[in-house]
Amino acid sequence: MLDMAFIRENPDLVKEALIKLNADAPVDEILELDRKRRALLRETEELRAERNAGSKQIGNLMREGQPDEAEALKQRMSEIGDRIGELDEALRQVEPELREKLLWVPNMPHPSVPVGPDESHNVVVRQWGEPRQFDFEPLPHWDLGETLGIIDFERGVKMSGTRFYVLKGAGATLHRALTNWFIDVGTRDHGYTEIYPPFMVHAEAMVGAAHLPKFRDNMYYDAEEDFWFIGTAEVPLTNFHRDEILGGDQLPIKLLAHTPCFRREKMSAGRDVRGIKRVHQFEKVEMYLFTTPDTGYDELETLVSDAEDLVRRLDIPCRVVEMCTGDLGFAAAKKYDIEAWCPGSNEWTEVSSCSNVTDFQARRANIRFRRQSKARPEFVHTLNGSALPPGRMMIAVMEKYQQEDGTITVPEVLRPYMGGLEAIDGR
């Protein structure tokens, strides 16, 4: 959520940003509602001040034994009370409407973000590693997985329909090995504290993380209980410190959580229908930072390199891509994706997305900090980044480490997590 005062004072900047973002939001309606709200507030507060003074006086008159005067004053106060009631009623209409509209305004992009209408204007910041040269035709992971008997698409569909799959044997183990290794590197080498959070949250938590109301259509929920299934650990991690005032000396706080992620993927119908790339249920290790406004952008660089480090240690060629304004998304002020080279699918596949969300979520979730013990609370800045989704990384690992005989060599760093297994050969 943007600061209402900022919108009021800089409506043109906000509108410019919306154009760059290729987004839309009812800025003029918001400004009008804000005007209305403040006019109503002013009037009602003046009346309240009058009533407070009058009520006090009534008490005094009663005590001094002047019931007639008190009675007359009561009459006047009652009229003021009626008027206050009317104004309150009007405010009860205006305020939720204003808030609802504010919840649909995206974050402002950082000035350094390249401007462009869509992903074609994203900028490759750096590339690491050279794509492996094959002396045979590398297969996509869906062929490798079926042949080796480690990915079972048919049975996944039998149970749950399209975009579900089953991992079996070494496939399931590889998935678990990646997960555990990601968590271990994140906590041991990169300084994150591991969190095991709820995977279902209340609507309010979704609003705090800026997933509601905008992304309602992409989420699963239980209508009976007000439980929303998380599409990423970013949601519970944001809400971990909701409605708290943190000490400035605690920052940055670096958290990491491994959770399942549930997404309807309605808007992606027809895209990535083969393989395990885009599915309704996947897992992800997510990094999350609470920082001061001063260090957020430095932390973003560290966040990306933490995620990148995982891909590199697996010796998988990757590149870091900076999103242009048109591809930034709703909450990020600046965002980098990491893409891994998948020779079988023959594409750069997104395996991480790292964003500085600035105070956008902090405002919604009311997460603040104090620079010194008596200083005014300020909103923290929050950042999030994947590290990493094991399912997506399985694609890169399987396709890069495949051999001509159809087996897959297990990357060195994962062998201790797979009982020393050196190759997946389908036996």
Added chain:
RNA sequence: GGAGGGAUGGCAGAGUGGACGAUUGCGGCGGUCUUGAAAACCGCUGAGGCCGCAAGGUCUCCGGGGGUUCGAAUCCCUCUCCCUCCGCCA
């Protein structure tokens, strides 16, 4: 699922219609004393909105929402959460 009891500031805990944004204690911050510290003593110590260049003024907030009243932390309705006991259960 059933019965009962609760929710007040960073924490503990008073307050049952007007002088209460709230007694007090602890914690925290500042000071006196001290070579320094502790102890003792003194003072300060919630958040947000609106008006204002500012100084300042004003309003709101005692779990959330609604109501009664000139006036609500206090009375009424409702929701949520927590605790105790019983039942059920991986």
